[in-house]
Amino acid sequence: MSDSAPSAPLTGANALPVDSSERAVLLDVLRGFALCGVFVSNSFAWFSGFVLLPREQSQALTAPAQVAS
Known part of the structure; x- marks a missing residue:
């Protein structure tokens, strides 16, 4: 068993928008087709x-359809 203290829950303080250089264009295109569908x-x-x-x-x-005999 480890004696380490439980880590603090993640908060939204570190959440930032993704930079455009980090985006995968192919995934964006696939998401666009999926949303269109x-x-x-x-x-x-x-x-x-x-x-x-x-x-x-x-x-x-x-x-x-019901077929009459």
């Missing part, structure tokens, strides 16, 4: 109009 997929959900339909109608639109 999230925006596009959410905009389809928001503006599709399904949220305005009653629950029964939206379930009927997404249910598999």
Whole structure:
């Protein structure tokens, strides 16, 4: 067992913005594409109009088709 005292919790006093020379451009580009994809997929959900339909109608639109025999 060690007899060292527990270290003090980290505070935000040492937190500083990252310098532009420390940034990875490829990661920034990938994050941009990811955010664009999230925006596009959410905009389809928001503006599709399904949220305005009653629950029964939206379930009927997404249910598999019934084949009459």
